[in-house]
Amino acid sequence: MESYIWLIPVLPLAAFILTIIFGRWWIKEQAHWLPILAMAASFGLSIAAFVQIRGAEEPVILNLFKWFSVGSFQVPFGLQVDQLTSIMLLVVTGVGLLIFIYSKGYMHGDPGYYRFFAYLSLFAFSMLMLVMANNYLLLYFGWEAVGLCSYYLIGFFYHKPEAAAAGKKAFIVNRVGDFGFGLGVMLIFVTFGTLDYTGVFEAVGQGQASNGILLAIALLLFMGAMGKSAQFPLHVWLPDAMEGPTPVSALIHAATMVTAGVYMVARSSVIFAHAPTAMWVVGGIGAFTALFASFIGIAQKDIKKVLAYSTVSQLGYMFMALGVGAWSAAIFHLMAHAFFKALLFLGAGSVIHSMSGEQDMGRMGALARRIPATWITFMAGGLALSGIFPFAGFWSKDEILGATFKEGVYIMWGVGILAAFITAFYTFRMIFVTFWGKETRSDEATVKHIHESPKAMTVPLIILAIASTLGGFLGMPGQLNVLGKFLEPVFAVADEVLGREAERIVTMDVVLMAISVGVALLGITMAWYVYVRRAADLPEKLGARFGIAYKIVYNKFYIDEFYAATFVRAAVDGSRWVWKHFDELIIDGAVNGMGWLWQRGGTAVRPIQTGRVQNYMLGIFAGLFVVMTVIVVVMFA
Amino acid sequence: MVEKILFIIFAVLTVAGAIGTITRKNMIHGLLLLVFTFLNVAAIFFLTQAYFVAMIQILVYAGAIMVLFVFVLMFLNLRSFQQEKQTHRQRWIALVLSVLVLVEFVAVLYGVTKAKYGFSLASVQGGYSPDQIAAAGGNNQVFAKALFNDMLLPFEVASVVLLVAMVGAIIMVKKEKHGQMATRQWEPGAEPALDVAEEEV
């Protein structure tokens, strides 16, 4: 296994290098081949790794070369594959491959075609490095690298000011999170003297660090996760990131990169298990975000924005699961979410594609008949997101809710149920507004142009729809929880710390399931009532009735504006003030003042230079007199 | 003893000539007194048995250099200067200062040469006592040997210095080409200076 796992990230990297160098002049329209082939190969290798790692007690570690070696600071450039990694590998390469194929159709004819595929490959490489790293620093490397790719891909249409701004915003907000992550990594090193997962976890187990330090580490790491996984209050970048091409939203901002935070917390389960307070924070922020983001999702007009907030909300679920120690449930939801959210984004992309680039749901409608393949697959995704039996989302979400209930955190469970209700509501609001209705509310030319997407796009949709429908059976509760069992070796230590028995959810809690399906159905019904039954007047009425509330929700609780008015303004205006008043006035003023002083001093003593040579000579003789006087005094005194 | 008396006589004449030089209104008189002073200095060199230097003093100083001075003085309208005030504003303070410095010189010299205050002057012996010089063929011989052995390089350098001075002097007094030389008119607005040397030639 060591013989080939390094190929998994290296293949996309090679594809990236070749594509970026030769793409512009040479490969051009054929730029998709190398990345897709590389990705397919990586997928194949991931399957192989998955098969081989099953049941293994110890992770497979491959140290490629020394990266840092400074005194006690020894960090290898090393890869590691265990069960968690292998699941992530499958998700990344599998969903990634589908999205690559989809992009071939979606990005067709774009002037930056080769660039797009190059960036995607680079992203795949970075994400694979992230999940395959065997130490925190390399994780950080992948972490930043995916952020970079995200930056590039969000700003792919760089001539649009919003896209360029969104890319920058994503990177900087992530940097805020990474600030914590970086400090966390340093604190880990300073505390344990190593950054290797195995070494760190062992040291944690041996109690090498006090609880306070562990808490600090966990919170700092979680800060990074908050940035990357768009948790409140660092969620602001993700909706803006929708400026990127839709496949990017699907791959990076739904299926893979944003889940890196979840992966990281799960990976650090041992640390978190030792820091119960941190777990409360994780769960609390997750729950809050799940609810908060779903609220905002209700009021969005842009189809991608709805999905973005839904992603934020679903990520909140995952953190909620992590917060109560349901590690494998979080990973399960991560996987299921990757399937159905990628599906939804790709479906939305297909819709946008057919609508000639329109993203406003208000200008869609009645698309079901015109693009049936997209509609059906989108429905599958919508049902999965709403958590309807037996779609994937149902099983995974239910496992999370079950875990919170079982842990006795009823408030979290309640929040989850409420969020599930809202999720179902906004999901089907989106579906109804987009696909239902009598006619398309758009201009003639666009309507005429509506067409089903090419095969390259629909085939991935169908595959993902199947995965979203059936994927949930991997994680059925009780003895049937294949995924949970598979992941057991990874989380065994953390579970032990938390005092869990190996079989976490033994019984199938039919009541809980019924409740969650019930609220989901309620949400769907409400959406149907508002947007289909009384579509003519009710939405407007509601909008008018809850005007202010609607406005607040529509404007995402004005958090962006708040940040702009406080942090950004403080930084920019404060810096400008300091520049003008301190740097230029005081520091530089002191320097130039020194020059001025000498100049003035020079002017003051200038008259001494009379220009008459005899005056100078008199000076010389005066000097001679002084010297002689000294000599005489010394001699005779 | 005779030498000492002669020395005192010549020394007094030297200083007197010097004082005369610097007090004359008429530059020609000053110049002649200067030559007189140089001759006295040459006599003092002679008393010190530095015969060659004494001759050079007469030939070069009293001869060549002074001729040069005379030559230049003759170009200039000497009378005009005698109408003007001859002494500088700072003369009194300068005089007082000079006298003070002289007193200090004398004091220091007194202190030093009495060997009471530090160092003895008799410490260095060069190996050229008058007897030895006579044995080696006289002052000229010895002087030349020293000059062309130990001082050869400075000697050559001195010749270069003289050459440079000559070239420099010629360039400075040369007729000025338009806007080229350093002696160009200093104040652009003022009327062109009369080129005296030019007229004379």
Next chain:
Amino acid sequence: MSTVPGGIPIPVDWYLYLSAALFMVGAVGILTRRNLFIMLFSLELMMNAVNINLVGFSGFHQNMTGQNFVLFTMAIAAAEAAVGLAIATALFRNKKTLMVDLFDTMKG
């Protein structure tokens, strides 16, 4: 005593006093006279004062270097006289005067 047996019979400090006197006379000339030529004369006086010193010590130390040096001083004096006179001529051409305190172009 500051004579050496078998050497020059005149004590070396006499030379020094003479030299000092001559030097200061030159200095007074330079400091008090306005006439450029007289100032050049004074300069020559001061150089001669130095020469007297050199020769005096040469005799005293029974060493030829002093005398040799006098030759160099004279060479320099000649050079100085040549250049000085050239400058004087040039100055006179421009300002029609030799009164040194009228030349104050370099006034600060």
Next chain:
Amino acid sequence: MMLTILTFLPVAGALLMLIFMRGRPNAYKMTALVTTIITFAVSLYIAAQFTTGDASFQFQEDHSWIGNLGIHYHVGVDGISLLLVLLTTLLSMVAILGTWNSIKDRGLAFFISLLVLETGMIGVFVSMDLFLFYLFWEIQLIPMYFIIGIWGGARRVYAAIKFFLYTFAGSVLMLVAILAIVWWYSRHGGFLTFDILTLQKAGFNGTIALWSFAAFFVAFAIKVPMFPVHTWLPDAHTEAPTAGSVILAGVLLKMGVYGMIRFCIGFFPEVAVRAMMPVVILSVIAIVYGAAMSLIQPDMKRLVAYSSVSHMGFVTLGLFTFTVQGVQGAILQMVSHGILTGALFMMVGFFYDRTHTRLIKDYGGMARPMPVAAAFFSLFVLGSLGLPGLAGFVGEFLILVGSFQYYKVFAAVASIGIIIGAAYLLWMYQRTMFQQANEKWLSLKDLNAREIVTLVPLVGMAIWIGIYPHTFLNMVDAPAQNILTQVQPYLAQHGDGLVRMVSALFGGAK
């Protein structure tokens, strides 16, 4: 002999140009380029022959020069100086290639200045005699002064004079310190010598150490530049022509840190340890302050210049943590800053050559007409903001790890500098390369082959250091250990107490 050849090769080339190639631009440009390439090759040869892991100086040459004063022509390199010499030769080569056509006026003098500058810089890094060091230190000042003052921007004279006076004030202080310690050493059991190695063993203490340290430190702090003596830097960088900025940022600033390593720490380890705290505080201020200033600069070059203040703050921070990670990180950060900031200035120069403006607001959408340039630019921007896998990260992270061991709060504050770093660089990148394309620039030509060739070595270095810093860390490992061994006894004596006091004050528990 190799080092002498290396040092004087550029001057030889310059002489050749001066004598034979007046008025033949192609000939003298080519000669200048070839000279720098050969110099670079020689430095590579030296690096290849260099024994890593040996803390002592290698390739030593020692000839008496001014014997009476104990002044020797003594040169040699250890890992640190070799690394900086390599940086110098590389950047000189790049600078000449990069400004091939930018200098229209008095090109010969310009290229000669660059070559003389190169000699001065190499000389500074290889000198093992204080007098020689000072000589080279001053020699490089003069061509730089001319480069800024003659071929600079609109306020070039102001900038040049400011640069000169600022640094000269520092070097005069340094001269005083040099004379002071030489004199002290000759009085206290030693003899008159300017030899650095001998003086390092002299064990200066008490008042002389304190004052000499202060004088040296001020001289080098100006050069680095540390807050608050940094204001010459934005002016000089902004007004200097591209090659000048590249060399200035790439190498000249490093001389300050190099001096600190050699003299401030090498001669006076005890005082250095005592000064640890204030220096660290100043460094952290410089990091955040420089970053904040960069944020609002309207001029691209000024922005990069202030970012240099920030990045060099990391270097001094790392150096004065006296941890192995901090010191090695500082040295590596010097190299990576030299490469990345040099590259950024180069890029700005390329844009300036085409547009004749440096103001960010005049740009916009440059990625459309110049995609290759935008790609290179983004790589350097990302490297500079510390993206893992590129050069900037390695040094910064090591420095932070090093400082984190003692000063948790300061490391955290310094990390804020990294956030702001991302903000100003990306904001600048967004406003210049992205957004609506400015109509005026749509017809601009993309980078030509020469410009790409100029940048490729820099890209290569940026990635190399980022992925496999081991090559370079290996080189500086032994000398860094050497520094730490010098400092160690005093750290135990003063440092701990200080750190404990600070920890108590700022709440970092260790």
